[in-house]
Structure formats: structure tokens, C-alpha cells
Amino acid sequence: MRTLLARPAMFAVALALAASARAEDPLPSWNDGPTKRAVLDFTRRVAEPGGPDFVAPADRIAVFDNDGTLWCEQPMYVQAVFVKDRIRAMAVDHPEWKDLQPFKAVLEGDRRQLADLGEKALVDLVSTTHAGMTTEAFDGLVRDWIGAATHPRFRRPYTRCVYRPMVELLAFLRANGLKTFLVSGGGVEFMRVWAEPAYGVPPEQVIGSAIRTKYELIAGQPALMRLPEVEFIDDKAGKPVGIARAIGRRPIAAFGNSDGDYEMLRYVTAGAGPRLGLIVHHDDAEREYAYDRDAVVGRLARALEEAPERGWVVASMKTDWARIFPEDDAP
Amino acid sequence: MRTLLARPAMFAVALALAASARAEDPLPSWNDGPTKRAVLDFTRRVAEPGGPDFVAPADRIAVFDNDGTLWCEQPMYVQAVFVKDRIRAMAVDHPEWKDLQPFKAVLEGDRRQLADLGEKALVDLVSTTHAGMTTEAFDGLVRDWIGAATHPRFRRPYTRCVYRPMVELLAFLRANGLKTFLVSGGGVEFMRVWAEPAYGVPPEQVIGSAIRTKYELIAGQPALMRLPEVEFIDDKAGKPVGIARAIGRRPIAAFGNSDGDYEMLRYVTAGAGPRLGLIVHHDDAEREYAYDRDAVVGRLARALEEAPERGWVVASMKTDWARIFPEDDAP
Numbered sequence: 001m002r003t004l005l006a007r008p009a010m011f012a013v014a015l016a017l018a019a020s021a022r023a024e025d026p027l028p029s030w031n032d033g034p035t036k037r038a039v040l041d042f043t044r045r046v047a048e049p050g051g052p053d054f055v056a057p058a059d060r061i062a063v064f065d066n067d068g069t070l071w072c073e074q075p076m077y078v079q080a081v082f083v084k085d086r087i088r089a090m091a092v093d094h095p096e097w098k099d100l101q102p103f104k105a106v107l108e109g110d111r112r113q114l115a116d117l118g119e120k121a122l123v124d125l126v127s128t129t130h131a132g133m134t135t136e137a138f139d140g141l142v143r144d145w146i147g148a149a150t151h152p153r154f155r156r157p158y159t160r161c162v163y164r165p166m167v168e169l170l171a172f173l174r175a176n177g178l179k180t181f182l183v184s185g186g187g188v189e190f191m192r193v194w195a196e197p198a199y200g201v202p203p204e205q206v207i208g209s210a211i212r213t214k215y216e217l218i219a220g221q222p223a224l225m226r227l228p229e230v231e232f233i234d235d236k237a238g239k240p241v242g243i244a245r246a247i248g249r250r251p252i253a254a255f256g257n258s259d260g261d262y263e264m265l266r267y268v269t270a271g272a273g274p275r276l277g278l279i280v281h282h283d284d285a286e287r288e289y290a291y292d293r294d295a296v297v298g299r300l301a302r303a304l305e306e307a308p309e310r311g312w313v314v315a316s317m318k319t320d321w322a323r324i325f326p327e328d329d330a331p
Numbered sequence: 332m333r334t335l336l337a338r339p340a341m342f343a344v345a346l347a348l349a350a351s352a353r354a355e356d357p358l359p360s361w362n363d364g365p366t367k368r369a370v371l372d373f374t375r376r377v378a379e380p381g382g383p384d385f386v387a388p389a390d391r392i393a394v395f396d397n398d399g400t401l402w403c404e405q406p407m408y409v410q411a412v413f414v415k416d417r418i419r420a421m422a423v424d425h426p427e428w429k430d431l432q433p434f435k436a437v438l439e440g441d442r443r444q445l446a447d448l449g450e451k452a453l454v455d456l457v458s459t460t461h462a463g464m465t466t467e468a469f470d471g472l473v474r475d476w477i478g479a480a481t482h483p484r485f486r487r488p489y490t491r492c493v494y495r496p497m498v499e500l501l502a503f504l505r506a507n508g509l510k511t512f513l514v515s516g517g518g519v520e521f522m523r524v525w526a527e528p529a530y531g532v533p534p535e536q537v538i539g540s541a542i543r544t545k546y547e548l549i550a551g552q553p554a555l556m557r558l559p560e561v562e563f564i565d566d567k568a569g570k571p572v573g574i575a576r577a578i579g580r581r582p583i584a585a586f587g588n589s590d591g592d593y594e595m596l597r598y599v600t601a602g603a604g605p606r607l608g609l610i611v612h613h614d615d616a617e618r619e620y621a622y623d624r625d626a627v628v629g630r631l632a633r634a635l636e637e638a639p640e641r642g643w644v645v646a647s648m649k650t651d652w653a654r655i656f657p658e659d660d661a662p
Binding site for chain 2: 058061135179181188189192196202203204205206210213214215221222224231237238240241244245246247248249263266267270
């Protein structure tokens, strides 16, 4: 930077070149090809006033899955890492957890045992780590954690394990008047803390799974207390339900990466007029991970199989993406 | 109009005068006085860059109750009229309703009997009229009904029984970067149909009571079926909960008219930084209705009593509003 600033003329030229490249290509991290063309064409068609596929601005709504679609979900969901870290931190005050399931399995890092304990164990863990505090206290816990935790393989904060091509795509859609929403199986209050800086998506455009909250006066001050009760699971057939309850109209574009997004893709792309469904296919073990039909986290089978007949675009991370993460070198 | 157009110079002068009046006064239907000043001052303070009370645009969120705050809720809630009209229309195919409660009471217009039947009767009526169809079919029913129904006293569509001063206020807040939401005990899908044309509030910024929906394939097409089960009641202590689940941050301004808004007003105005709480007081029997402590619909007692100590502004329809409805003569 210092070198560039010492040579203002060259710096200006570099900036101008970068700006011109951006002006020509709103998706510089996508390689040229049919996938990129499909995304560009759809977006321009719906935004072209007077065009045959023009969509009124109010109806230009796009929905994005989060885990595996906008950021890395391997080797385990980021929110699961948060749960594990919270249990370890809380264990200091709970010596009895050493011999008590499901805490024992978490403290010993025994994922097989945890899986054997089933759904009840997960609910117990979420209740313990996500409830019994105000919404503001929970926000603070997530904020502190996400600011400090790092991905075990990529050795950087999880918010830098977002997919650069998708962040470009979110911005490109918004520049063309589409309103972008997250629709994720993850916890809504967990995502809302960092979704705006990471993706430019404000809290009120984040839809996710939720636990109940209750209005209470705490020391005379109104607050919302988080209760250990699941209110809503925003996954699979729950995704269209979550869209209907929060947005109230059918989006025109949906982006996912797993069978958890199948119903959302179907619901969105079955509407009248121009529609876009896109699946991020994890086929790049070298730069990220490669998984689909046999995955435990992010299983993709039915949606991939039906993609051709339903007109869903499959984006190959390996061939369609010039880079994966924000810090990756320019192509 | 023809006369004016025949005199272009005079027409231009009239337009310029009107524009200049608007530029000076964004709330022309509010009489000058402390209420209007409080609203103007708050809005300008939070939107003034560099000012001591500046609020970042993302945090500039305002929430509005609907019934009695933005439109007329007397002599009965508009949605209750919709229920009554639906029951009457459906009764053609249900001759047994003549002798079956709660339908009998509705068909006979017996409000006392209906009140005696209690909450279960209301749930039955809502289930019968609001469920058992897709979200799109329900939208169509509401759209048709609201386009045809008229207020029994004012003899105009309900969407013309909105309060002009409040519509001006919504627009003024938005012009100053506030995002406006409805937070109403009314049904969310009922309001979403007409809230955007009436108030400029899009469906995704409407929060309300809701019944459950379920994703289904109907003749092979994905749809959301409305189930006869209450999912959420967005009233009283439910309003802060509804705000938290849909918006995910605490608004800075709240507008209501009844004790159903008490918890919302407390939650919103207890936050740090500049806050505005405002209560619309129905004290104008001549131009609208006069009611508060003893009302069946829209009871206002506790919130009115505590307004001074909590710093909530009480807007008198009689003295603060120069006109009530959109078609009223200019003051």
C-alpha cells in the first residue's frame, strides 16, 4: 500500500482498471460459462423495465440458505461449534457434566456417542446454551464467540469462510432491486448477529429456526427472555412455511446446497413468471470440501437428481468459482 | 381540472404553492402544538448526521399498531366484519348453521350471545373462515372482500377509513430513513393484502397474529395450506415477542392506541438513546369515535394513565388532527 501510495499515478491507474473490470463484470469471482450466464441473464431480465420478464420491484425477492450455500458448513455446522464451545465454557460451573449425557459426549468430543443419543440430546444442548437469558445477553455471547473462533482447517474467523462468489451475487441482486433474505435451518438469533456485516442482510431479513421468547420485566426493565422450547424449525418443508410467515409472498429466486433446501427450491420455482433456482455443488475437495449424496452434514441427493427436470442451475464450486473465500488470490 | 388546465399559468401557481406548503410542513393534517412538535423533533434528531441523538439508519425502526392507530376500529374490528360476511356467504352451503353455535349467533347478528360463547367460539369462527385453503386462495378472498366492503357509518371502503395524519406520519418517518412495520393483533395474512397500498408498508414488514400453515403438494404443485390452529397471538405481551421474532432488534419508536399496545410501548421506549412512544387518543365522537377506559373494542386505561410518567405522547384526535380521513376537506 505504501509503495502504491508513493506512486499516485500508478495507484490511480490500478484503481481505474479495477473499477472498469467491476463495471464490466459484477461477478468477478465467477468463471465465464453457462452458470454465470444464467444468473446474469435472469437478474437483468427481471430488472429490465418494459422487458417481457420484468418483475415489479416489490416482488423481486431472493432467498438464500446459509450453511453450505453462503459459508462453509464443514467439518461441522458453525452453530454446533458454538454449542460445543459454550458447553465447555459452562462446564467449569457444572462438574456433574463429566458423567452426565449429553454433556459428557460433548466434553469428550465423542461425535458418534452424541449421534447415538438422538434428537433429545440436541434439544437439551440447545436449551442449555441458547435459553435462560435475555435476547440481548444471547446476542452478546454470539458476538464475542464469532469474533474469536476460527475454522479448524482454514485458520481464519468463520465470517471469513463465507463464499466470495455468493457475497458478490447477493450484492449484484440487490443492485438490481432484489431484496435478499436468509432462510436457514440455523438459529435466527445466532445468524442475526453477524449476517449484516458478512452478507449485507439486515436482521429483519433473516429467517431461521427459533426458540420461544417471553416478555418479562427484569429489575423493572422490559426484556425478552429466551425459553428452552423449540418454536420453529426452518428446514425442509419448514422453509416455505418460514418464508410465508415472515415474507408473505413467494420469492422469485432461491439458492441452496442440500436436500434441506428441496422444498424451498420447489416452492419458489413453481411460481408464475421468471424464476431462478440454484444449487451450490460442493465438488472441490482441494479448495473447500467435496460431498453430496453420502454427506452427514449437507446431504444433497434428491435436489441434485431432480435439478435438470426442474430447471435448477447447478453451480460447481470447482469449475464455476474462480475463488472461494474473500482472502483467496484474484483469479 | 379542465378549467385549471385551460389556465396553465394559474395551475402552475397552484401546484407551486401546494408543493411549497408540503416542503415546509410534512404533516399538514396535524395541527400545530406540542404533539406535532414532539414527532417532528424526534424524527429530525434521530436522522441528523453528527447530531447528539443520531441513530444509524439500520436501527431506525418504527412500529405501528393497526386497529385504532392507523385505521378505524369502531363499531367493530374490520377483520371481525370480514369473518361475519364470510360466515354469511358460506351459510348458503351450511343450512345446519341456522341452529349451530357459534354460527347461529353470527347469522342472527347477536353480539351479546357471541360474547357469551367465549374464546372457543372465536377460534371456531376464525378456523372456519381463515383455514382449509391455500395462502393464495385466502389472499384472493380478502382482496375481493376489502375491495367491496364499506364502513357502516362512513359509507366508504375500509381502506379509506385510514387516518390521514398517520399515513402522513408513516411517509415522513420513511423519508427520514425509518423503516416502518405494522405490529397488530390482527391476522398477518389479512393485513398483508392491503397494507402496502394503504400505508406503503410491504408484506414482509407486517407482523400480526397467525394460524399455522403447512407445505403441501396440491395436484403436484407446491402450496401452503392454512391449518385451523392458532400459531401466534400478536397482542399485549405478544407484541414485543412478535417484534423480536420478526425484526430481531428493538425499534426506536412505537405508536398505539390501546392497552394492547402497553407492553410494546414499554419495550420500545425502555431502550437506550432517543425513543418515541405515542398514543392515539379517540376523543372525537363527532368526526370519528370517543372511547378509552370503558371501551369493549380498543380499551385504553393503563397506557393512558402511565403515559406522563413514561414520557409517552398522547395525540388527541380532536385537537391534534386537522382532518381524520383521506377524503376530509383540507383544514
